[in-house]
Amino acid sequence: MAFSDTFLDELAARCDIYEIVSRYVTLKKSGSNWFGLCPFHTEKTGSFSVNTEKQIYHCFGCGAGGSVYNFIMQIENLTFPEAVEFLANLAGVPLPAQDAGVSDNRKRLLELNRDAARFFYQTLSSPEGRVGYEYLLGRGLKPGTIKRYGLGFAPDSWDSLLNAMTEKGYTKSELRELGLIKPNQRGGFYDQFRNRVMFPIIDIRGNVIAFGGRVMDDSKPKYLNSPETKLFSKSRNLFSLNFAKKSASRRLILAEGYMDVIALNQAGFTEAVASLGTALTQEQAKLMKRFADEVVISYDADNAGQNAAARAAEILKPADLKVRILKIPGAKDPDEFIREHGREAFSALLERSEDHMEFTLERIRNNFDLTTDEGRVGFLKEAAKALARLSSPIEREIYASRAAESGNVGKDALLSEIERNRRAYLRRVKNEETRRLLSPEKSVQPVSRALRYEDVRTARAEEGIIALLSREPAFAQTLQAAGIGPEDFTSPFLKKICAFLLEQAQAGNSVSSGALSQFLAPEEMSELGRILSAPDMGDHQSAGRDYIRIIQETQAKHAVASGEDPLLAMRDLHKEKKSYGGSLS
Numbered sequence: 001m002a003f004s005d006t007f008l009d010e011l012a013a014r015c016d017i018y019e020i021v022s023r024y025v026t027l028k029k030s031g032s033n034w035f036g037l038c039p040f041h042t043e044k045t046g047s048f049s050v051n052t053e054k055q056i057y058h059c060f061g062c063g064a065g066g067s068v069y070n071f072i073m074q075i076e077n078l079t080f081p082e083a084v085e086f087l088a089n090l091a092g093v094p095l096p097a098q099d100a101g102v103s104d105n106r107k108r109l110l111e112l113n114r115d116a117a118r119f120f121y122q123t124l125s126s127p128e129g130r131v132g133y134e135y136l137l138g139r140g141l142k143p144g145t146i147k148r149y150g151l152g153f154a155p156d157s158w159d160s161l162l163n164a165m166t167e168k169g170y171t172k173s174e175l176r177e178l179g180l181i182k183p184n185q186r187g188g189f190y191d192q193f194r195n196r197v198m199f200p201i202i203d204i205r206g207n208v209i210a211f212g213g214r215v216m217d218d219s220k221p222k223y224l225n226s227p228e229t230k231l232f233s234k235s236r237n238l239f240s241l242n243f244a245k246k247s248a249s250r251r252l253i254l255a256e257g258y259m260d261v262i263a264l265n266q267a268g269f270t271e272a273v274a275s276l277g278t279a280l281t282q283e284q285a286k287l288m289k290r291f292a293d294e295v296v297i298s299y300d301a302d303n304a305g306q307n308a309a310a311r312a313a314e315i316l317k318p319a320d321l322k323v324r325i326l327k328i329p330g331a332k333d334p335d336e337f338i339r340e341h342g343r344e345a346f347s348a349l350l351e352r353s354e355d356h357m358e359f360t361l362e363r364i365r366n367n368f369d370l371t372t373d374e375g376r377v378g379f380l381k382e383a384a385k386a387l388a389r390l391s392s393p394i395e396r397e398i399y400a401s402r403a404a405e406s407g408n409v410g411k412d413a414l415l416s417e418i419e420r421n422r423r424a425y426l427r428r429v430k431n432e433e434t435r436r437l438l439s440p441e442k443s444v445q446p447v448s449r450a451l452r453y454e455d456v457r458t459a460r461a462e463e464g465i466i467a468l469l470s471r472e473p474a475f476a477q478t479l480q481a482a483g484i485g486p487e488d489f490t491s492p493f494l495k496k497i498c499a500f501l502l503e504q505a506q507a508g509n510s511v512s513s514g515a516l517s518q519f520l521a522p523e524e525m526s527e528l529g530r531i532l533s534a535p536d537m538g539d540h541q542s543a544g545r546d547y548i549r550i551i552q553e554t555q556a557k558h559a560v561a562s563g564e565d566p567l568l569a570m571r572d573l574h575k576e577k578k579s580y581g582g583s584l585s
């Protein structure tokens with residue numbers, strides 16, 4: 001399903017990129033662009049730019065970029081048609097009748113996942129699923145909770161789901177695309193999830209996007225999750241966020257696994273979420289920031305759990321979240337604690353939970369023997385390093401007092417050690433960012449591996465031509481006169497953009513980044529954002545001549561490589577191009 005270019009252009013015109021981005025990012029004017037802190041990677045200096053004239057955004061740090069549609073796709077985690085729908089709602093513009101709804105393939109896959117969830121759920125209450133149901137009850141879940149989460153059971157069979165879904169009219173390739181079945185060695189397929197209790201993973205819009213399946217004994221793997229699919233990115237979703245997002249407290253509890261989250265939810269802590277079988281990611285931290293200002297990490301009490309908590313805290317802090325870490329006395333996890341001591345006791349525990357810095361200082365303290373001078377020095381040096389990362393001087397002062405007390409030194413001595421460390425820390429952060437920005441590899445090659453240039457020099461000339469075409473559509477005639485067309489480009493995706501721009505120029509249309517968003521993949525749009533964000537060096541005529549010359553030289557070189565006489569090749573090239581250019585005009 002496609003939208004018309006006219007509709008996309010009109011909608012983009014009503015959704016000014018500055019207005020839309022400002023809803024998520026604080027922008028400040030600098031030169032002809034707006035700059036802010038990138039919402040897609042963690043940084044201290046704003047390398048995220050918005051150009052209102054071209055209606056594009058581009059991050060010089062991580063390479064994110066594109067039109068207003070790409071921005072919404074990226075920040076709201078939507079497909080292109082969903083982003084169009086989102087912006088149309090925002091602008092109060094009705095979608096053209098044939099454009100309504102999300103793309104057909106995606107819709108069908110979502111239905112398949114929903115039907116699979118229904119199949120697992122129904123199996124759980126059948127004789128076949130009895131063993132799963134008993135298991136969940138044995139873990140302390142109430143029937144109402146099982147229903148609320150739509151928990152299910154995958155039978156101990158090779159083809160139950162496969163048969164049930166193909167009977168409903170779904171194809172094997174659709175089932176395979178969602179990771180529900182896998183190919184066997186005889187050319188057939190078998191169910192991926194077998195003899196497991198099933199946890200549907202539901203996004204914030206209520207779609208079933210994936211599954212987690214847990215064994216009921218000690219066999220491995222304990223959890224099996226859906227692979228990355230068109231519907232599911234595990235680094236960009238959180239389990240139970242569909243419930244937690246409704247919590248009014250602006251606080252989330254980050255638990256270690258599905259069972260912990262469900263137990264917390266059953267006890268009334270609906271703000272509990274978990275990552276999906278992998279370590280917490282920056283994207284998940286950003287996602288949490290949309291619904292919360294504070295995160296309480298409630299991982300297992302054992303060493304592995306506490307180490308994971310420390311790592312999660314390091315990911316959450318830069319997303320501007322207040323982080324606290326829960327210590328569960330006398331129990332291995334929150335589930336066990338609540339079952340033994342009840343909801344009120346856990347609530348009190350939450351209120352008392354240590355903030356991240358206390359937790360860190362205690363961990364450092366445990367590594368040193370504070371009864372010796374050597375141990376105290378070691379502790380104070382490590383503590384100063386950790387405290388140097390706090391951005392608030394008030395917080396630095398307060399924690400410095402506590403650490404100084406433990407280490408038995410004056411606070412001022414520790415504070416000056418912290419300041420020294422902080423200057424070094426800030427220098428390091430800044431250097432890292434600058435290095436990333438200036439890295440030659442980064443500045444000449446697309447971020448996405450699939451788009452990498454084979455011939456960087458020629459591709460740069462092709463980029464230059466695209467930038468010129470978007471600034472001056474009349475440059476299309478110069479290109480034509482030189483006999484250069486998209487077919488001469490070495491980079492496939494630059495070729496595609498060039499063909500589109502020339503087509504628009506020929507039809508007398510102005511070039512719109514909105515219509516291009518439908519035509520190009522998001523990573524291609526990001527690269528276009530980068531190309532169009534390059535500063536305009538002026539003197540378009542001579543720049544254009546240089547670009548054309550480079551492309552012609554490359555063609556001559558290729559002719560040599562294929563065994564033609566270089567001089568003849570060069571001469572033929574010019575002849576051919578001239579006649580080609582002439583016949584077109």
Ligand SMILES: [Zn+2]
Pocket residue numbers: 038039040041048059060061062063064
């Ligand atoms: Zn970025």
